[in-house]
Amino acid sequence: xxxxxxxxxxxxxxxxxxxxxxxxxxxxxxxxxxxxxxxxxxxxxxxxxxxxxxxxxxxxxxxxxxxxxxxxxxxxxxxxxxxxxxxxxxxxxxxxxxxxxxxxxxxxxxxxxxxxxxxxxxxxxxxxxxxxxxxxxxxxxxxxxxxxxxxxxxxxxxxxxxxxxxxxxxxxxxxxxxxx
Numbered sequence: 001x002x003x004x005x006x007x008x009x010x011x012x013x014x015x016x017x018x019x020x021x022x023x024x025x026x027x028x029x030x031x032x033x034x035x036x037x038x039x040x041x042x043x044x045x046x047x048x049x050x051x052x053x054x055x056x057x058x059x060x061x062x063x064x065x066x067x068x069x070x071x072x073x074x075x076x077x078x079x080x081x082x083x084x085x086x087x088x089x090x091x092x093x094x095x096x097x098x099x100x101x102x103x104x105x106x107x108x109x110x111x112x113x114x115x116x117x118x119x120x121x122x123x124x125x126x127x128x129x130x131x132x133x134x135x136x137x138x139x140x141x142x143x144x145x146x147x148x149x150x151x152x153x154x155x156x157x158x159x160x161x162x163x164x165x166x167x168x169x170x171x172x173x174x175x176x177x178x179x180x
Contacts, residue, residue, distance in 0.1 A: 071100075076092045120137065124153075148168070159179055
């Protein structure tokens with residue numbers, strides 16, 4: 001009787017050792033690993049690394065990370081920051097400085113892009129240059145929120161600087177400074 005119970009216990013122990021070693025093998029085998037875009041960003045951001053004005057990527061909402069990886073294919077200089085209202089990611093995409101804001105649930109709330117005249121859309125450029133043809137466009141801030149886009153366009157000539165706002169094809173001057 002004692003031999004049978006020791007044999008059964010030995011068999012159970014052997015079975016549990018084999019199954020745990022197969023579980024470890026499956027977990028470490030590259031065949032069983034799945035690499036999601038979130039994992040790739042976490043690896044590229046050095047998961048526990050914190051840069052000067054960035055935050056730990058572990059603190060970022062996973063929905064925000066998924067949206068970011070789908071929306072932007074090859075971003076560079078990526079820095080995530082946790083805000084009281086959610087998250088902000090600052091990055092460069094196709095040479096355009098961009099900030100995307102996410103709420104605490106990971107939904108994209110706003111996108112702010114900064115660029116120069118060469119990256120500006122032709123119809124917006126035409127709208128500005130039609131009225132301010134002697135002015136030089138030197139900075140565009142494009143703000144997208146609630147399915148609307150606003151453009152804040154910095155222009156200058158020999159005597160003044162202006163900021164022109166365009167929303168829904170309506171243009172107005174919101175700042176004006178004269179050069180001394």
